[in-house]
């Protein structure tokens with residue numbers, strides 16, 4: 143054998159194996175997606191997302207308290223309004239007594255160390271379930287969509303969110319939000335994390351169940367990216383960097399590792415997030431339950447692959463479990 147063929151000497155020990163990683167998973171790299179509903183006392187399990195639930199504002203202390211003790215550093219909030227009046231422009235999204243704004247204030251008060259991001263989108267709040275404002279013919283009306291989304295983002299920032307994260311995929315929304323934040327004196331107080339490369343994916347199914355945000359007609363293929371569209375993803379990432387995004391996100395994560403690797407090059411001076419979405423989580427759990435692999439080993443393999451591809455922040459429903467696993 144050639145001397146240069148012998149690689150195993152470099153990773154024969156658990157410690158030398160750990161040195162092979164450029165970056166290793168830490169608790170601060172995890173952001174936990176949580177669902178807050180408008181029944182303040184709710185704790186309702188979500189069948190398609192095993193282990194996850196919709197929580198009411200009065201239950202946040204009991205829900206997050208134990209996780210904060212274990213080292214939870216950040217959450218991303220999704221509002222699940224069940225009682226509100228939905229309309230064409232998603233009026234309930236920034237209702238000051240709606241679940242997201244109340245939860246931001248509550249978490250800031252209860253857990254001042256926790257970094258709070260808010261997903262910003264209209265689909266949970268529009269009568270048609272689309273992520274923007276529509277023309278009469280059902281197509282997206284981009285300009286008012288971006289303006290409305292910026293309004294919602296600003297109200298979350300004013301409520302105390304450390305980060306706003308638009309997931310709608312409307313053209314121009316990053317510039318609109320950044321401009322609104324700066325105009326309100328929050329340019330230096332709120333991070334703008336863009337779901338830049340968000341693909342039209344089957345993997346959002348359990349989330350739409352959980353959040354009640356499936357479109358009432360059609361699909362999201364005219365704003366979320368085609369799964370084949372590497373070029374569009376690269377352009378969207380570059381555009382959002384230019385429009386003022388502070389963090390770039392790729393979503394879903396595991397089937398799109400090539401896009402994460404591209405983003406790490408294109409936005410090399412930005413933190414890079416990826417979202418291990420509801421369907422990815424459900425697949426890992428289902429496979430483990432079917433005896434295909436060990437849950438913990440597989441969960442680590444998925445997020446370590448995302449880190450290897452270049453991301454520095456992972457949104458994952460496995461966060462509570464990783465807080466335990468990383469202590470073992």
Ligand code: PBG
Nearest residue numbers: 263265309345346349419420421
């Ligand atoms: C809302 C939104 C979705 C997700 C995050 N924000 C669903 C969608 O776009 O259809 C998906 C998250 C997940 O599946 O875990 N626009």
Ligand code: ZN
Nearest residue numbers: 263264265273
């Ligand atoms: Zn949406």
